[in-house]
Amino acid sequence: MTIIELTPPAVEPLTIAEIRAHLRLDGEEEDGLLLALATVAREHLERETGLVLAARDFRLCLDDWPEDGILTIARGPVQAVRVVTVYDGEGEPQVVDLDGHLLDGQARPARLWLRETPAPGRVMNGIEVEFSAGFGESGADVPETLKRAMLLHVAAMYACRGVVAADAQPAVVPPGYDRLIAPFCRRGL
Structure with missing residues (x-):
């Protein structure tokens, strides 16, 4: 199973105003750095939890259908399934009719x-499922607990900005971060 991000987020969950207020900064001189750190914090949180904070489109590639007939999607919450395509032996696409499909997009996994x-x-990647996932179109749709965790993370990375380059982040995860995101993490046995 491979998941490909098709579109970048239209907006980040944290606004520059929220970040500046959390860090108690007045000037705009470091806005570029702050926005870059916010992106790193979002990407890290999404990797840790499997959630999609900022709404965007994805493609899930599969080799075959699951035996029980229920396809699982590891990224979520899934808002909609856009198109399902199955490729024949010659590589010709066949669009699957989505009429009557059932989607539990809030489940973990969806x-x-x-x-x-x-x-x-096709033996490999013969099935493609295009879907949209995320909490919503703006940061206001993201749970406040996750935004708090991101703000803590941005603050920790900002404090270490002279020690660790922005492209080498996340080098620091602040105390309390793990407790904030724990309810949103999927843990395997």
């Missing part, structure tokens, strides 16, 4: 059931 599941002809 679950999709399709009425029709034609067998793929």
